Amino acid sequence: MNPAGVTVISFKEPSREELRHNYLRRYVRALPEQGVIGIFNRSYYEEVCVVRVNPQLPRERPMSERPIDKTFWRDRFEDINSFERQMTRNGTIVLKFFLHLSKVEQKKRLLQRLEDPRKQRKSSASDIAAREQWDDYQSAYEALLTETSTPHAPWWIMPADRKWALRILVAHVIWRELAQLDLRYPPVDGETRKVIRLAIEKLNAE
Secondary structure, eight states: OOGGGEEEEEOOSOOTTGGGSOTTHHHHHTOOOTTOEEEEESOGGGGGTHHHHOTTSOOOGGGTTSOOSHHHHHHHHHHHHHHHHHHHHTTOOOOEEEEEOOHHHHHHHHHHHHHOTTTGGGOOHHHHHHHTTHHHHHHHHHHHHHHHOOSSSOEEEEEOSSHHHHHHHHHHHHHHHHHHTTOOOOOOOHHHHHHHHHHHHHHHTO
8 A cells, every 4th residue: 555645643632723613623624635545543532532531621612611411422422423424425434443452451551651761752641540530431432332333434343452463453444445445547548558559569669
């Protein structure tokens, strides 16, 4: 695969400017053009996961006065499902991978990151804080997986404790989707074939 045909976007905390708009806006602006594979590292699902577990986080201004209740989250799930439906209607294939990491394996990786000087730069106090909210995150994950796994954009839940197995599973799903596209090189028109034939004859006559 030509890397020129792949874009990777890692979303950070929303900026002050982004908080002045609807939460989906920055993801819409990052959608790949036709023929390009776009990879979102984190996505709009943060808005129904991290924000749900941590309601004190800042939200976009148009919604900041709205109370956070069951209706709020139901509406967000509907927003996301509609957004993904719009993408698929316009020819985009949406692949969503949930990397399911066990609590034991997460502890192991966090300790490795903290104890290895080469990996300490990746450490963050928020990692430990999030681990203390493990049960809350599991509840949020369960809700978003239930409400947003649709026929046009299903979730792929991948066991992530073994990185090699995870990579094989994800690669298989992507390969299968690409194979179904039946991609082919564009056909050569008659005029181009004529030019090619003359070029071959000219080179062979040297």
